[in-house]
Amino acid sequence: MAKVDALWLDREVLTLEGRPVNVEWCDGEALWAASYRGQDPARQLIYRSTRQLLHYDLARRLPPQLGLQPGDAPLVAAPEGWWCFHCLGDLYGRAALDLLRYRRPAHKTVQPGLCLHLIGEAQALPSWNESQVIRYLEDNYRRYETLLDVGPFHHLLPVKLRRRAVVEQFDVARFLAAVTALRPIVAPEELGEELLQLLKI
Helix, strand or coil, X not given: CCCCCHHHCCCCEEEECCEEEEEEEECXXXXXXXXXXXXXXXXXXXXXXXXXXXXXXXXXCHHHHCCCCCCEEEEEEECCEEEEECCCHHHHHHHHHHHHCCCCCXXXXXXXXXXXXXXXXXXXXXXXXXXXXXXXXXXXXXXXXXXXXXXXXXXXXXXXXXXHHHHHHHCHHHHHHHHHCCEEEECCHHHHHHHHHHCCC
């Protein structure tokens, strides 16, 4: 014997104690349930998850594992240009890509926190100043709210405060220091093969 809310009395299948059951009949106050006949609902479910964001501190641990010096940004030949392995993490990698696109063609890769695709000649990333980055973040604050830990009620704040919170959480000074420290180097063949494995190419 179980109680069921009246809202559910018109259903053909219910879940009782975590198991599906078929509703045989219902008179509006009581119902008769029998063992579920049909495909197991758990087999019908499709589970999807998004890739976890790659944090800056974790991304910076990769270069030393590959025998690189701090700041090394290996370049590997790619179709129409170069793969630039910046290892800035997803947050800074996305910002670097967007800001770079104002100056030269570049594309996102399957690992935006590790690499971007430079079109054309191999060059160092351009330098940006603090006001340029802040303006970019203020213009794109909604995109970064989902990447930063701004809290569940952040969207209730006035837009001016939302923008300021994004800029503060982003840490513009650390971003600029990280990008300025990058030194592009053409990767030796063996290292290039290891790096391409990260892109699953």
